[in-house]
Amino acid sequence: MRRGPVYNPRTMPVYLDHAATTPLRPEVLEAMTPYLGGVFGNPSSGHAFGRAAREALDDAHERLARAIGAEAREIVFTSGGTEASNLGLKGAAWAGKSRGHRIVTTPVEHHAVGHSLAYLEHFGFEVVQVPVDRYGRVDPADIDRAITERTTLVSVMLANNEVGTLEPIAEVAEVVHAHRGVLLHVDAVQAAPWVDLDVASLGADLVALSAHKAEGPKGTGALWIRRGTHLLAQQHGGSQERHRRAGTENVAGAVGMARAFELVRAEREITVPRVRALRDRLAAALADLEGVEPTGHPTERLPHILSVIAHGIDGATAAQALDLEGVAISTGSACTTGSTEPSHVLDAMGYPADEARGALRLSLGRSTTTADIAEAERVVTAVLARLLAMTAPAHGVAAG
């Protein structure tokens, strides 16, 4: 059997795609290991094996809740951030259908939100996208104006995964809750490891989270549901997760997610300034290149994401060239079977498709080192300078 590379930061290429996923943290793997081996019981079983698994699962609810400022019963473990948003949005939309069918959102949401809402449109829901500015930020006053008597749900992300812009959630929550009975769903998947997340004071009713952006396991996430919020389950079968998500629970995943979020919370004060400084150093190096324009908000942004447009070059070509030179980054676009779709996020921010083609996203993580950034600085500036020189006449665009 052919094996893929095993991540070893000393021997591997520089990994600058932590917004896509992060490596599993050894302490998290250690916490999960018993539940991938000896402690294999079904948490719904009444015998000793089941009880051991149930205890671990209950403990994971408690620990994740403590790490995000929630109550254990408000947490539903899911198969990831995507399922969390599917459950939150569809569950709340259907539960509120007799009161209204209008849902307000932004055009820069992750597809886990955007496509869930597009699905709901097939069933008579009306989805209204409130525009964002050049930085990808929504104006809470526009959200306010879009809410009518028929509105039951608003969905705005905490921070954008492509350009890193933070949305003004506190202000959005204020305007949403001035309208009685309207729920606010927040996709916090990309932001959660990087902001001081306290769901109870965020002002939202539903918050989607994912483990693998925080050095936890892939395929595990959670939806926080404010106590008292009515939601219809979207997957039916057993009575797991207080009837809100049927199916035998992923005990190891839940344990791993809780451990990952505990570590993130305990270390955030140290991690965030260190990663931000490294990101800013890389940003400064790229800013020296003529034809490279930063995207997203200059200050209201996540500390680990650096997003740029290299004018006149193709982002996919640049990412490929960087891969060959030992730096793993991503483009700002979703690639599907050979064709590169322009990013819906940059489109909503007002970038024409030919400019959005040059989008690149470099994202750091807790495990990123100063040596990684020194190497990336050297390689990325050299590769981009080479590609920009090849397309020199095309990038006479003002970078600003």
Ligand SMILES: Cc1ncc(COP(=O)(O)O)c(C=O)c1O
């Ligand atoms: C903002 C945002 N929402 C949702 C998701 C999906 O999360 P998951 O991969 O856990 O399904 C992602 C992952 O890229 C994301 O960045």
